[in-house]
Amino acid sequence: MSTEEDSRLKAERIRKLKSLQEEGVNPYPYFFSRTHKAAQLQKIYEHLESGVETQDVVSVCGRVMNERNTWMFVDLFDDSGKIQLFCHKDNLSPEDLKRLRLCDKGDFIGATGAIRRTKQGELSVKVTSYEILTKSLQPLPDSWQGFTDVEARYRHRYVDMIINPAVRETFRKRSLIIKAIREFLDNKDFFEIETPVLQVEAGGADARPFTTHHNTLDMNLYLRIATELHLKRLIVGGFERVYEIGRVFRNEGISTRHNPEFTMLELYAAYGDYNELMNFTEEMLIAAASTVCDGTDILYGDKEINLARPWKRIRMVDAISSMTGIDFNSLNYEEAKKAANKLGVDTKELNSRGYVINEVFETLVEPTLWHPTFIIDYPVEVSPLTKAHRENPGEVERFELFVAGRELANGYSELNDPEDQRRRLEQQVQKKAAGDLEAMPMDQDFLLALEYGMPPAMGLGVGIDRLVMFLTNSQSIRDVIAFPTMRPIGESSN
């Protein structure tokens, strides 16, 4: 897509712009008094018969998307839909008629006239006066052939949205999903509290952070990779139910499932455990789904996902066992390693039993979990912020929710024993020292907070982008992020 100053098509539009200005017409006026949106009119006059004209005068406005018969018929789109303008020479002044030729597809127009339905059945406004509300200088892609170049669509998302209604629909649904989650949580007495994006140490998840710098303090800071540690401080501070829906940043690969900045919901509730949290998660996600999907079967790609409750819950070692026939529960580190290798799982970098089990699960089981499934009871090594399992040594009370072979949510009984938490973070620090760039840093203030006492609590994280992907049948995370991260082209463009 060219934005060259000397583009011929742009020059043509500037010529029209100048003509308007020479006639004393402001191509960028300040307001327009609209009486109806397109969809409103389509509904009100749903039963108006073809060829019938009313005396009802309305004012509509929107973007011109198509024009036929030398501007006699104009397709005008607002955010609700389409209304046709009927611009017949008998109804317009000679000046207005002539000025129509200075309009282009893409311009915003406001028009007033009586409602009628054409013989062909198209609901129309018989225009008696109109006004150019914004002159568009860039030619739009052909609306019939479409706008399909993936790179151009992401770089110029506004054009994508103008041309491809499904893109707008996806973001409308995204908004409804997030709104539904907020309503659900607000109705359950949660408070939404914002926590810092800029942090001295980025903790709460295994991920590489972005770095930035504060000039006045002359110090390096990290962009947050999770909201967990601050939200838990709020539980210490006396809030019993808190959440944040916020952007987090992870300096890792980009793919159809990963964007460097993405939106995460994290919530924490005192006095609950992971068992209660699974019920809660089911209820919340179904509430979100029901605002944009009908029923409990949703189509993703060419397969259906069944959201009907209750969702399957299965211990990680049992899930592995039912798939491979091997009970890792009874194996020590060396035995587990051997068994994993036999299954074709690479264990070279894995220096404890828990990592091996987790790796076997992620490699062999995770991709097969299509319908919503809670995998519960994780190895302690992969869960440094989770409370020890009340019965099973070496395990923690954690679940992850998988849908369509991908992780969608992560929840647990929160570790609130400050001594245990200190030991776990010390292990992370050792890993970091050994070169693990994703290991968590020490956070002394967080430990101090736990020493003041955090009540037993349940905590959940949900990847909002991935949730929206499932509920809008989007195959790439970039389809649910309005302005996905892109490399800039050239020096002046971005």
Place this chain on the structure above:
RNA sequence: GCGCCCGUAGCUCAGUGGUAGAGCACUCGGCUUUUAACCGAUUGGUCGUGCGUUCGACUCGCACCGGGCGCACCA
């Protein structure tokens, strides 16, 4: 980071060593109750960028820029 593929007009795409093409859009004219209106005539390009090979490069080679998909990392 690795592998494979892609980049030609505003949009969608052909062309693969010998003068840069089509449809739609745009402009002009005709027509006028259309449903991608129609008819006619024009116009529009550093073929992603650079360096090579060649008498000659959109085409072949190398490098670079940007993108897609897969793998890796991860949510």
